[in-house]
Amino acid sequence: MTMSLRRILLSALFLCALPLPAAADAGMLTVGDAQATVRFDAPLQTAAMEVLRIYPAVRSELLVDLGWETSFKPEIVLVKDHASFKKVSGSDLVTALAIPGEDLIVIDYSKMGGHPFTLEVTLKHELCHLELHHGISDGGLPRWFNEGICQWVTGGFDEIISDGSRSGLREAVLSKRLVSIDGLSSAFRSDGKGLLLAYEESRSIINFIKRKFGVEGLRKILEQMRSGRDLESAFRNSLAIPLDELEEQWRASLSPGNAWLFYLRDNLYEMLFVAAALLTICGFFRVLKKKREYKDDEDEGEGGEGEEEDREGD
CATH class of the missing domain: 1.20.5 (Single alpha-helices involved in coiled-coils or other helix-helix interfaces)
Incomplete structure (x- = not known):
């Protein structure tokens, strides 16, 4: 779903269910400080105050991970009703989303409260999307790289619900159905297994880069893209390797033998x-x-x- 369409749906949602101009009358409240604004359903006041409390530390930690500094004030919306949130996300699998053009983060609070979907981790993941938007020009950041980086900074967390018992990536390796890097961004427009595989592959590629070139390798790529270079040029300049060659190496690292062992274990x-x-x-x-x-x-x-x-x- 495109960000503009999500914005339209979000606006409709707020006008019909969570009207911001009449927040007090509809049970939608607002708290904020110099760094962030939080809008929330009345029962979520404690959660909203917790978001304000943890936000400075989450932001500082994220900027250290990315290796840069930006300045903007996000708006964070906590929705307690999953049905209302689904109107925005369009999927039962999504627990939170970021709309970079609006500096907006929307969180399905009904999915928070337990590992791995904690407020702190979810906030950091979505805030990472906004940071990447501010640091890298529009259209310069492929979706798979965006999601992979945001999973890396949160220790592998994504905003997608899965049962955690099976690995779509290992099944794709065994069946030789891995999605190519060129096709990954479009794979995010699917749902179900296709969407889960897109997230897993993105995380796996970024983790491979980290193992091979270190955290500094990832930061060099980000810095190259921040200076205006596209992903292919950023890889050549920072890692001295073309993207297609890196993809070959990544695929080779996913040994079918190891995949079988993990598949048997799972x-x-x-x-x-x-x-x-x-x-x-x-x-x-x-x-x-x-x-x-x-x-x-x-x-x-x-x-x-x-x-x-x-x-x-x-």
Whole structure:
């Protein structure tokens, strides 16, 4: 979903459900300071004050990670109703979103409160999107790189809900269905497994760059893009490697052998369950076979006794 469309939907949502001009009447309140403004449903006042409390530390930590300094005042909206938030996000999987052109962050508070979806981590991830928008010119930052960086600064967190028990990336490696870097940005427009894979691949590529070139390698790329260079030029100038060659190296690092081991680990419970079910079925048929053999032996025994009695009678 495009940012402009999200903005239209968000405006409609606020006009119909959370009207900002009449916030007090509709239960929508506002708190703020020199650094940020928070709008929220009345029951979320404690959460709103917590956002204001943690914001300075989150912002400072993020700027250290990115290695630059920007200045803007974001507006953070806490929505307690998941149905209302979905009208903005367009997906059941999304827990928060950032609208860079408006310096706006919208958080589905109904999904907060437990690992990994805490206010602090979610805020840092979405704030990272705004920072990247302010640091890098419009159109210069591919979606996959944007999401990968924001996952990196939050230790791998994304704003997508998944069951966490399976890796779409490993399944894609095993089935040879990895999305190319050129196709990753469009993959974010999908939903379900396609969207989850786009996030996983983006995180995996950024982690590969970090392992190979270090955190400074990532910062050099960001600095090159901040100076106006596109991603391809930024990779050549900062890492001395073209993007397509880096993609080849990343793909080679995803060893199918290791992927099989992780796949077996992730699916061990299901495999054991199936194995136990098969053993139970086999055991049932073995018992059934033994019962039939035992009955046949009994029938043969009774038949033999009858023949002996007939001979004795003669």
